[in-house]
Amino acid sequence: MECSDFRILLHGYLDNELDLVRAIEVEKHLQACAGCKRAYDQYQAMRSAIRGRSGYFSAPGHLHRRIRSALPLDKGRRARSEALRLTLLGYGASLAFAVLMTLSLTLYLAVPTPGERVPEEVVSGHIRSLMADHLADIASSDRHTVKPWFNGKLDFSPPVTDLAQQGFPLVGGRLDYIDERPVAALAYRHRQHLINLFIWPAERGPADRAPETLSRHGYNVIHWVQTGMRFWAVSDLNPADLRALVSRLREPTARTPD
Amino acid sequence: MWGIARSSPERTKARRFEELALPHLDAAYNLARWLTRDPHDAEDMVQEACVRAFKYFGNFHGEDARGWLLAIVRNTCYTWLQSHRSQEPSVPFDEEIHTIEGHGSITASLSSGNPESLWLQDADQRLINQALEKLPLEFREVLVLREIEDLSYKEIAAVAGIPIGTVMSRLARGRKLLGEYLKQMDERS
Numbered sequence: 077m078e079c080s081d082f083r084i085l086l087h088g089y090l091d092n093e094l095d096l097v098r099a100i101e102v103e104k105h106l107q108a109c110a111g112c113k114r115a116y117d118q119y120q121a122m123r124s125a126i127r128g129r130s131g132y133f134s135a136p137g138h139l140h141r142r143i144r145s146a147l148p149l150d151k152g153r154r155a156r157s158e159a160l161r162l163t164l165l166g167y168g169a170s171l172a173f174a175v176l177m178t179l180s181l182t183l184y185l186a187v188p189t190p191g192e193r194v195p196e197e198v199v200s201g202h203i204r205s206l207m208a209d210h211l212a213d214i215a216s217s218d219r220h221t222v223k224p225w226f227n228g229k230l231d232f233s234p235p236v237t238d239l240a241q242q243g244f245p246l247v248g249g250r251l252d253y254i255d256e257r258p259v260a261a262l263a264y265r266h267r268q269h270l271i272n273l274f275i276w277p278a279e280r281g282p283a284d285r286a287p288e289t290l291s292r293h294g295y296n297v298i299h300w301v302q303t304g305m306r307f308w309a310v311s312d313l314n315p316a317d318l319r320a321l322v323s324r325l326r327e328p329t330a331r332t333p334d
Numbered sequence: 335m336w337g338i339a340r341s342s343p344e345r346t347k348a349r350r351f352e353e354l355a356l357p358h359l360d361a362a363y364n365l366a367r368w369l370t371r372d373p374h375d376a377e378d379m380v381q382e383a384c385v386r387a388f389k390y391f392g393n394f395h396g397e398d399a400r401g402w403l404l405a406i407v408r409n410t411c412y413t414w415l416q417s418h419r420s421q422e423p424s425v426p427f428d429e430e431i432h433t434i435e436g437h438g439s440i441t442a443s444l445s446s447g448n449p450e451s452l453w454l455q456d457a458d459q460r461l462i463n464q465a466l467e468k469l470p471l472e473f474r475e476v477l478v479l480r481e482i483e484d485l486s487y488k489e490i491a492a493v494a495g496i497p498i499g500t501v502m503s504r505l506a507r508g509r510k511l512l513g514e515y516l517k518q519m520d521e522r523s
Contacts (some may be wrong), residue, residue, distance in 0.1 A: 083506065122516075123509075126477070131463050132364055134361075134363065135363035135377075143384050204499070220359075221357040241482055
């Protein structure tokens with residue numbers, strides 16, 4: 077590959093858009109050409125800078141409201157009855173899930189201790205969501221859609237953060253059942269990896285606890301408590317990247333819900 | 335704004351629009367904001383785009399409501415900007431002029447002999463936003479859709495109405511120009 081070809085293909089490579097053959101050719105050229113390798117490093121650094129620091133301008137609240145209210149929607153009775161129907165479905169689903177969880181837990185040869193139970197449950201929940209391809213009941217990358225979906229299905233409102241511009245787009249949300257209670261499960265994606273974030277209120281113990289990392293069955297788990305909510309993040313993503321997600325989620329100035 | 339009809343099909347259409355398209359209002363506003371470079375113009379553009387989108391929503395049968403809405407926002411902005419081009423202080427866009435030169439100029443303009451690239455580390459959000467705003471519209475558009483909205487080349491091509499190959503070459507040129515602006519801005523401060 078000539079340097080002249082490389083100059084543009086480099087960007088396709090940076091964006092993971094090249095087919096395998098061309099990607100390999102680019103990599104070979106990078107190994108052979110110091111000048112092009114320098115250019116690659118510089119653009120890589122520039123992209124991180126842009127992605128980390130450019131502004132994402134969310135639509136102001138009044139614009140959301142103005143456009144929504146102008147739609148010829150029939151609010152009121154129809155919307156309420158639909159919400160009730162979905163609530164009943166949600167509770168039915170989580171009840172069935174609770175039965176399943178109890179059955180599957182009794183199949184463990186060694187009964188886990190209470191402190192050990194939650195890590196096992198979140199990892200099981202994570203694996204199950206991938207096996208059954210059941211990541212989300214509300215499949216949307218928009219927190220304005222996902223957060224209100226939980227209304228009437230849980231006795232708390234989970235914080236839903238949008239981290240798409242940091243490379244962790246939201247895939248969607250669903251209900252799950254951990255530590256003998258219904259919890260919110262948010263699915264995030266980072267490149268090829270999926271991350272499940274389980275959230276529920278911290279009814280016992282401190283309202284804030286620093287993140288702790290652990291590993292179960294090959295999955296990385298980070299858990300913490302913040303403003304009275306428990307967070308458990310599970311993924312096959314490497315610990316460093318998972319920690320990056322966690323620190324973004326913990327930022328008070330992040331794009332947390334209104 | 336939406337017409338007076340409140341018949342049942344209209345309500346169904348409105349509900350479907352609310353479910354599919356409105357979740358992407360932030361993305362719509364973000365793109366309009368970067369293209370028009372003004373928050374009030376961006377609001378007007380989004381509103382106009384939504385009216386148009388709702389009107390033609392019957393024609394939308396695809397999966398990607400975000401891409402579809404963004405394409406409408408993009409075209410609305412471009413049409414508006416054409417009659418308001420006096421507000422474009424940045425370098426005019428010419429596909430031919432902004433070409434990739436030899437190696438020497440890439441590394442020279444980007445590294446300034448300093449492998450640490452302190453100018454990149456120093457570039458804060460304000461500086462990066464300034465540099466992005468300075469880019470010609472066609473470069474700014476693809477960079478925002480790629481780096482901020484995280485769209486694939488295929489999605490960007492659909493929104494901007496250009497071939498995929500053009501997406502890559504505009505990104506290449508746009509990033510190079512952005513690098514030059516950032517370095518200039520750092521040298522001045």
